[in-house]
Amino acid sequence: MTGMDKAAGMLAAAERVVVFTGAGISAESGIPTFRDALTGLWARFDARQLATPEAFRDDPDLVWGWYEWRRAAVRRVEPNAGHRAVAAIERCVVVTQNVDDLHERAGSRSPIHLHGSLFEPHCSACGLAAGDLPEHPEEPLGEGRRLPPPTCGRCGALVRPGVVWFGEALPTHAFEEAVEAAANADVLLTVGTSGVVYPAAEIPQVTARLGGHVIQINPEPTPLDEVATVNLTGPAAEILPALVDAAWPGRSDGS
Numbered sequence: 001m002t003g004m005d006k007a008a009g010m011l012a013a014a015e016r017v018v019v020f021t022g023a024g025i026s027a028e029s030g031i032p033t034f035r036d037a038l039t040g041l042w043a044r045f046d047a048r049q050l051a052t053p054e055a056f057r058d059d060p061d062l063v064w065g066w067y068e069w070r071r072a073a074v075r076r077v078e079p080n081a082g083h084r085a086v087a088a089i090e091r092c093v094v095v096t097q098n099v100d101d102l103h104e105r106a107g108s109r110s111p112i113h114l115h116g117s118l119f120e121p122h123c124s125a126c127g128l129a130a131g132d133l134p135e136h137p138e139e140p141l142g143e144g145r146r147l148p149p150p151t152c153g154r155c156g157a158l159v160r161p162g163v164v165w166f167g168e169a170l171p172t173h174a175f176e177e178a179v180e181a182a183a184n185a186d187v188l189l190t191v192g193t194s195g196v197v198y199p200a201a202e203i204p205q206v207t208a209r210l211g212g213h214v215i216q217i218n219p220e221p222t223p224l225d226e227v228a229t230v231n232l233t234g235p236a237a238e239i240l241p242a243l244v245d246a247a248w249p250g251r252s253d254g255s
């Protein structure tokens with residue numbers, strides 16, 4: 001029996017499925033990952049200057065400009081066959097570390113965003129949601145361009161990106177919901193994550209510890225190989241539609 005057959009059998013028999021995703025699922029839409037050599041964002045940019053509360057305090061225009069550049073890049077791309085295959089798994093809970101909106105745009109309802117969202121900026125002082133931000137249609141934002149953040153309509157402090165930075169806690173409700181779903185899962189699919197950023201990387205381990213099956217989809221080895229019952233080696237946009245089709249013939253659109 002191939003790994004694909006085994007994984008499809010587990011999925012078809014499962015009542016509760018969790019899909020846990022990282023940057024790799026959006027790679028084939030054209031969004032760079034963080035840790036892939038050469039192309040990953042953390043190979044090109046210094047996380048300490050861009051993704052910490054201190055960085056925003058020291059140079060808010062640099063940080064805001066970088067996140068606006070990333071938001072604009074996400075707006076220009078489309079969900080891929082991997083996101084669509086996830087949306088075709090009925091009643092699964094999607095837990096993502098990604099700050100893009102590609103799961104939602106592919107049709108997954110209410111994915112849990114453990115690391116926040118590029119589309120939910122809020123006030124850095126009082127927390128008020130900033131609402132919709134202006135688009136930048138005329139001049140494509142450059143990757144190192146400074147841009148002053150807007151100010152809060154209630155208290156006047158700077159608006160900050162709605163993402164979780166290094167050194168910050170995960171949104172409590174999102175993390176609790178994710179742990180509960182992982183604890184109750186018969187099968188957890190972990191897709192396109194290096195599994196090195198905690199506490200998010202705990203999620204697949206919770207399922208494995210409590211006796212559920214973990215199926216991993218990734219072209220490269222990760223620390224989660226150890227907890228995975230099955231490792232499917234390859235890109236998400238190829239493997240996920242094939243897996244969903246093997247588990248429930250005809251459900252994935254196969255594109």
Ligand code: OAD
Nearest residue numbers: 022023024027033034035097164192193194197220235236
């Ligand atoms: P990483 O960049 O750490 O890992 C991406 C993973 O995707 C790697 O294991 C790649 O092998 C894999 N990958 C690449 N292309 C793929 C493809 N086409 N299909 C499937 N997998 C592929 O990204 P994350 O694990 O998401 O946090 O990183 C976790 C967190 O670290 C992010 O949420 C972000 C980052 O710093 C914050 O911003 C708080």
